[in-house]
Amino acid sequence: MSSPLLSISKVSKSFDGIFALREVNFEIFEGECIALVGENGAGKSTLMKILSGVWPFGKYAGEVHFNGKKLTLKSPVEGRKSGISIIHQELCLFPKLSVAENLFLTESYPYDGAPSEKMFERVRWNSIYERAQALMNDLGFEVDARTKVEDLSVAKRQLVEIARAFHHKARLLILDEPTSALSQMEVQHLFQVIKRMRRKMTFIYISHKLDEVFELADRIIVLRDGQAVKSLNKSETNPDEVIREMVGRPIKLTERVEKAIAGDAVLSVDHLSHIEENGKRVLNDISFQVKAGEVYGVSGLMGSGRSELLRSILGIHPGTRIGEITFQGKKVEWESLKDAMKDKVTFVPEDRKKDGLFLEHGIDFNLTISTLEQNMDYTGRLNLAQEKSRVTELIQHLGVKCASPKNAVKVLSGGNQQKVLLGKVIALSPKVLMLDEPTRGVDIGAKEEIYEIIREQAARGMSVILVSSELPELLTLSDRILVLREGKAMGELVNHNLTQEKIMGLAAGGNHGSCA
Amino acid sequence: MEAVLERVRMNQKNLKIDWRSYRKEIIPIAVIILCAVVFDAWSGGSFLTPRNLSNLSRQICVNLTLAVGMTLVILTSGIDLSVGSVLALSGMAAAISQVNWHWAEMGMTGAILSFSLALAVGGLTGATTGLAISRFKITPFIVSLGMMVIARGLTLIVSSAQAVAPLGETLGRLSSDYMSPESSRLLLLLIGGGVAILLLSQWVKRSVPYADILKTLLSTFALCGGGIAIFCNYRGIPYMVFISVLCALGGIFVLKYTRFGRFIYAIGGNREAAELSGVPVAKTLWLTYFLMGILAGLAGVMDTARVNGAVPSAGELGELDAIAAVVIGGTSLMGGMGTIGGTVLGVLIMGILNNGMSLVGVSEHYQKVFKGIVIILAVYLDLRSKKK
Numbered sequence: 090m091s092s093p094l095l096s097i098s099k100v101s102k103s104f105d106g107i108f109a110l111r112e113v114n115f116e117i118f119e120g121e122c123i124a125l126v127g128e129n130g131a132g133k134s135t136l137m138k139i140l141s142g143v144w145p146f147g148k149y150a151g152e153v154h155f156n157g158k159k160l161t162l163k164s165p166v167e168g169r170k171s172g173i174s175i176i177h178q179e180l181c182l183f184p185k186l187s188v189a190e191n192l193f194l195t196e197s198y199p200y201d202g203a204p205s206e207k208m209f210e211r212v213r214w215n216s217i218y219e220r221a222q223a224l225m226n227d228l229g230f231e232v233d234a235r236t237k238v239e240d241l242s243v244a245k246r247q248l249v250e251i252a253r254a255f256h257h258k259a260r261l262l263i264l265d266e267p268t269s270a271l272s273q274m275e276v277q278h279l280f281q282v283i284k285r286m287r288r289k290m291t292f293i294y295i296s297h298k299l300d301e302v303f304e305l306a307d308r309i310i311v312l313r314d315g316q317a318v319k320s321l322n323k324s325e326t327n328p329d330e331v332i333r334e335m336v337g338r339p340i341k342l343t344e345r346v347e348k349a350i351a352g353d354a355v356l357s358v359d360h361l362s363h364i365e366e367n368g369k370r371v372l373n374d375i376s377f378q379v380k381a382g383e384v385y386g387v388s389g390l391m392g393s394g395r396s397e398l399l400r401s402i403l404g405i406h407p408g409t410r411i412g413e414i415t416f417q418g419k420k421v422e423w424e425s426l427k428d429a430m431k432d433k434v435t436f437v438p439e440d441r442k443k444d445g446l447f448l449e450h451g452i453d454f455n456l457t458i459s460t461l462e463q464n465m466d467y468t469g470r471l472n473l474a475q476e477k478s479r480v481t482e483l484i485q486h487l488g489v490k491c492a493s494p495k496n497a498v499k500v501l502s503g504g505n506q507q508k509v510l511l512g513k514v515i516a517l518s519p520k521v522l523m524l525d526e527p528t529r530g531v532d533i534g535a536k537e538e539i540y541e542i543i544r545e546q547a548a549r550g551m552s553v554i555l556v557s558s559e560l561p562e563l564l565t566l567s568d569r570i571l572v573l574r575e576g577k578a579m580g581e582l583v584n585h586n587l588t589q590e591k592i593m594g595l596a597a598g599g600n601h602g603s604c605a
Numbered sequence: 606m607e608a609v610l611e612r613v614r615m616n617q618k619n620l621k622i623d624w625r626s627y628r629k630e631i632i633p634i635a636v637i638i639l640c641a642v643v644f645d646a647w648s649g650g651s652f653l654t655p656r657n658l659s660n661l662s663r664q665i666c667v668n669l670t671l672a673v674g675m676t677l678v679i680l681t682s683g684i685d686l687s688v689g690s691v692l693a694l695s696g697m698a699a700a701i702s703q704v705n706w707h708w709a710e711m712g713m714t715g716a717i718l719s720f721s722l723a724l725a726v727g728g729l730t731g732a733t734t735g736l737a738i739s740r741f742k743i744t745p746f747i748v749s750l751g752m753m754v755i756a757r758g759l760t761l762i763v764s765s766a767q768a769v770a771p772l773g774e775t776l777g778r779l780s781s782d783y784m785s786p787e788s789s790r791l792l793l794l795l796i797g798g799g800v801a802i803l804l805l806s807q808w809v810k811r812s813v814p815y816a817d818i819l820k821t822l823l824s825t826f827a828l829c830g831g832g833i834a835i836f837c838n839y840r841g842i843p844y845m846v847f848i849s850v851l852c853a854l855g856g857i858f859v860l861k862y863t864r865f866g867r868f869i870y871a872i873g874g875n876r877e878a879a880e881l882s883g884v885p886v887a888k889t890l891w892l893t894y895f896l897m898g899i900l901a902g903l904a905g906v907m908d909t910a911r912v913n914g915a916v917p918s919a920g921e922l923g924e925l926d927a928i929a930a931v932v933i934g935g936t937s938l939m940g941g942m943g944t945i946g947g948t949v950l951g952v953l954i955m956g957i958l959n960n961g962m963s964l965v966g967v968s969e970h971y972q973k974v975f976k977g978i979v980i981i982l983a984v985y986l987d988l989r990s991k992k993k
Contacts, residue, residue: 405880405881425880425883426881426882426883427883427884427885429883430883435883436881438881443875443877443878444877444878444881445878445881446875446878447870447871447874447875447878447941448874448875449874449941449942450870450871450874450941454867454870454871457867458867458868458871458879458882458884459882459883459884461864461867462864469863469864470862470863471861471862471863471864471867473861473862513882
């Protein structure tokens with residue numbers, strides 16, 4: 090075999106004495122497609138930061154060789170020129186600029202001549218658009234180079250990033266959780282692109298989703314606690330083994346326990362429609378009821394209106410709502426979370442960093458911000474000692490792993506952040522809990538713990554509305570599942586002998602044969 | 606066994622003070638001491654005298670009052686550029702009521718009425734600014750910029766662009782009177798002793814980390830001891846200092862022990878998340894700017910009392926001094942992070958620079974240049990310490 094394209098030898102990186110990476114060794118050969126898996130906190134992102142130059146050469150121990158040369162990056166800018174490109178979960182494009190401008194941001198093209206990076210070179214717009222379109226066509230991407238990036242779907246934006254990496258002559262492309270915001274169909278399309286591009290580039294694919302990993306990768310490298318513990322050939326392994334290596338212990342995937350749900354509806358939604366300000370009807374005549382202690386799942390592809398449903402009920406989605414919402418027998422018109430929380434209805438948003446957490450503040454601050462009045466004495470003064478003991482109790486109950494309750498939330502792993510977010514709303518002892526993607530970007534171990542918290546709350550009589558793009562998650566947790574397609578309710582399924590295929594069939598409609 | 610060892614290790618950790626985490630406090634204190642020593646040497650020993658330091662404390666009262674309110678505003682990731690003009694307008698209102706409406710003749714009642722009028726004028730402008738920001742969702746920068754010009758214009762209109770002076774004797778005493786040295790000493794000793802007992806009980810209960818107790822204890826002793834050394838050797842505590850320190854203590858209390866304070870941090874930390882956590886964002890914002898207005902009104906009446914009259918140009922660039930003090934004190938302009946304690950240190954630094962440079966005869970024009978450099982430098986140092 091030839092020499093490896095990328096070889097990582099004895100790379101270590103520590104923060105304040107705690108190792109994020111500990112003597113990691115592995116090699117990747119030209120043309121391979123490698124899946125890099127590991128729980129959150131296993132060291133994947135630290136490794137990516139070293140490869141992209143965010144942690145410059147000298148800030149870590151060990152050596153990285155790329156393309157036969159020792160990698161000595163001083164900055165992310167150099168990283169981009171080195172031939173290694175990374176496509177992050179949060180895409181790095183300029184939404185207000187066109188596709189072409191995003192592709193050739195630092196270059197201008199005189200009509201006849203090589204690309205130029207002179208500061209005052211005149212920009213020839215026609216030539217830029219032509220070349221961009223040619224590049225997209227060559228790669229077989231159906232993207233118009235003149236559209237603004239903000240008007241593209243997430244999937245198309247990813248294609249733009251891949252094209253940009255290709256244009257910058259990347260030989261190694263690292264994709265970090267690329268499918269977390271994609272619909273099933275878009276995922277399939279992305280996979281086809283990757284399979285086609287493999288002739289031109291080497292791929293590292295980072296994902297939590299093992300089915301994707303097994304579809305794409307030739308080889309699976311498992312990171313655990315900062316070490317590369319295993320390199321497995323796909324043909325010689327199976328998902329169970331990979332999971333075992335990731336968590337370092339055999340993990341039981343809990344079976345759903347069917348339970349009888351009786352009693353009156355706590356929350357009922359009647360003929361709910363929602364029209365956004367631009368006239369788009371995102372929800373169309375949806376009715377359902379949730380009972381006490383029930384976990385009510387909501388499924389649907391990207392754009393089916395699953396998040397909008399929760400936000401519309403809570404009165405926080407822009408636009409006009411039509412229809413009636415009844416909570417505990419009373420008609421309600423919530424206009425903000427403050428209103429809903431007065432009725433003990435709470436919400437965990439999908440994007441925890443943007444909408445959920447106060448990242449710079451402590452775990453304690455985050456846990457109690459919604460329920461401060463519980464720690465007030467009669468003068469209205471906050472009782473800090475009482476607050477502290479409540480926080481300690483919550484942290485233990487939720488199993489948040491931290492050195493101190495004062496730790497800033499931003500240093501926690503995704504799973505622990507999500508637990509804090511859940512703890513904040515559970516502290517209110519809500520009657521209805523609305524969860525939007527409660528385990529996005531959370532590793533398997535933490536996922537189970539979060540499921541356990543949800544089950545426990547439901548057992549105490551709390552109703553849960555669970556929106557999720559992950560079908561296994563819906564199937565383990567829900568008692569009934571509402572399937573949405575393009576804002577319409579396609580059916581309500583009782584979770585008895587239910588399969589992913591049945592749900593997908595409803596969610597994807599006529600096309601389901603191609604993607605289920 | 607291992608659990609026990611872990612506990613012991615944790616306790617040792619609790620006892621050991623991590624000096625690096627107090628960089629935010631240590632650096633400004635070091636700067637203050639350095640400046641004091643330099644100015645004292647440069648001026649031939651006339652800086653560190655009870656008389657000069659007592660005067661210095663009176664000079665910084667107005668800025669301290671403004672900066673306390675500004676800290677709250679900046680913590681919400683907002684800004685209030687109007688405070689200098691609001692100070693002028695409310696100070697002018699107090700002066701006009703004293704002079705033109707003859708409230709000065711009413712003695713104490715008149716003084717209280719004028720004082721309240723200034724607070725009301727400040728509160729009203731603050732409430733208006735707050736309404737525009739919280740209800741109509743206009744950016745704080747623009748709203749307060751508009752209010753800055755409006756309030757200045759109103760000041761010029763109501764005063765016909767003339768100075769209004771002199772005030773009645775009673776209101777003027779707000780600035781010129783002192784608590785007697787004896788009662789000042791008693792008050793400071795009581796405060797120092799009270800805090801010490803409180804901390805001792807916390808230390809026995811071990812409810813608060815050791816380092817935090819030490820920090821509070823040291824700062825209380827420094828403040829009370831310094832207060833006794835300065836004020837008891839020169840006339841006693843000035844009433845103005847008393848009032849503005851009360852404002853600062855009130856600010857500290859509000860931020861630490863009330864929901865309102867928590868909400869301020871939450872809004873500045875992540876506005877979206879605050880909204881989705883049930884924080885009454887609009888109400889909190891309105892209240893913050895309303896409070897800022899009242900404090901600007903208070904600063905206005907203090908300033909008017911200090912010069913015994915109101916001039917239409919009062920408080921010019923006052924907003925910048927307040928913002929500078931807040932920023933030097935380590936509060937992030939992005940909001941969410943910062944303390945009143947830091948702001949007090951920032952006010953002290955600004956005050957020492959002003960007083961010291963005047964004392965050694967640096968011309969006012971050079972002072973401006975130097976102050977500007979200090980502000981930029983402070984923010985740069987803060988940025989660098991955060992990156993590490």
